[in-house]
Amino acid sequence: INFFAKAEYQLNDKVSLFGDVQYRYIDYRMTGTDDDMADLTSNHYYSFMNPKGGVFYRPNNNSEWYASIAVGQREPLRADLKDAVKFGGTKAILPERMIDYELGYRYTNNRGMNLAANFYYMDYNNQMVQTGKLSDSGYKIMENAKDSYRTGIELEAQVPLSPKFIVGANATFSKNIIKDYTAYYDLYSPGYAEYLGQQEEHFDETDISFSPNLVGMASLTYMPIKNMTLNLMGKYVGKQYYDNTSNDDNSLDAYFVSNFVAGYTFDMTSVGSIDLQLVINNIFDKEYIANAWVATDKVNDGTAYVYKGLFPQATRNFMGRVTLRF
Secondary structure, three states, X not given: OEEEXXXXXXXXXXXXXXXXXXXXXXXXXXXXXXXXXXXXXXXXXXXXXXXXXXXXXXXXXXXXXXXXXXXXXXXXXXXXXXXXXXXXXXXXXXOEEEEEEEEEEEEEXXXXXXXXXXXXXXXXXXXXXXXXXXXXOOOEEEEEEEEEEEEEEEEEEEEEOOOOEEEEEEEEEEEEEEXXXXXXXXXXXXXXXXXXXXXXXXXXXXXXXXXXXXXXXXXXXXXXXXXXXXXXXXXXXXXXXXXXXXXXXXXXXXXXXXXXXXXXXXXXXXXXXXXXXXXXXXXXXXXXXXEEEEEEEEEOOOOEEEEEEEEEOOOOEEEEEEEEEO
C-alpha cells in the first residue's frame, strides 16, 4: 500500500516552501522451503512514514538556493529475508532508516550553461550494506550497519564552448563510514573437521563497502552537422572496498574508462525518424575490475581461509543501435 501527498507555498517572489509525505505498508509472507530444503516460512510487516520539507530561494532568474530535510525508510528485499532465515540464521535483517540533510545551489543562463553544487549528510540507522559475500545463487548478501553515515558534495557543470561544442562534467566527493562495525567469521577446527560457531572482530570505524570516495564523469559533445552528434565520455571511479573491514587486501583499484558514441538522425517528416548509433565502449582498451566478492573462514589455530571472486570488465567492444520513432 502506498500513499503520497505534496504541497508548495509561495511566500514571496523569491522564497517558496515545499513539502511532501509518503506512507508505505509492506506485507511479506513466505511459506515452504527453498531449493536447498531450508525452511523459509516467515511473516514480515513494515509501515513507513517518509516526510520531506524544504525551502527554495531565487534571488534572480539565473540562481537558486535550496535546503531540505527528509526521512527515508526502506524494507529488506525478499532475497535479503531469505538469506537471513536460511539454516537457522539468527541475525535478522532489519529495515533501514535515514535522515537526509541537503543544501544546494544551481545556476543557469540562456546560453545553455548549467552549474550546480549539492552538499548532503545522510545519517543512517540500520543501513543495509553489502557484506561482500554472495549467496549460493549469486545474490549479494546484505547486513545492517547500526550507526553509519554518508556525506559529501556533488558538483555538476555543462558549458557550451560554441554552437557545436559542449563540455560537461560531474563529480561526487564523499565519505561513507560505519562508526562501529563487527565482522562475523565462521570458525572451524583444523581441516574443517568441526564447525565451532562464529568469531567476532570489532572495528571502531570502517568504510562502507562498494562506496568510493570519488566518482566523476566528463564529456565532450561535438555536433559537426545537423542531426549528427559525436560524444566522448570518460568515467573515473576511485578506490573502493568490497567488504566492510577497510582491508586493503579486499579493495578494488581506482579506474578510468572512456566510451565514444556517434549518432545520426534521419528525419522523415510524414512518418517519424530513424536514429542510428555506433557505440565504442572502453575505447582505450583499459583492463580493470569493477566488482568482486570475498568470504573468510577462520580456524581456531589462528589461520584463515580467504575465498575471492573478481569480475574483470570487457575490453574495447562495439555496439550498433537503430531506433525507429513514429
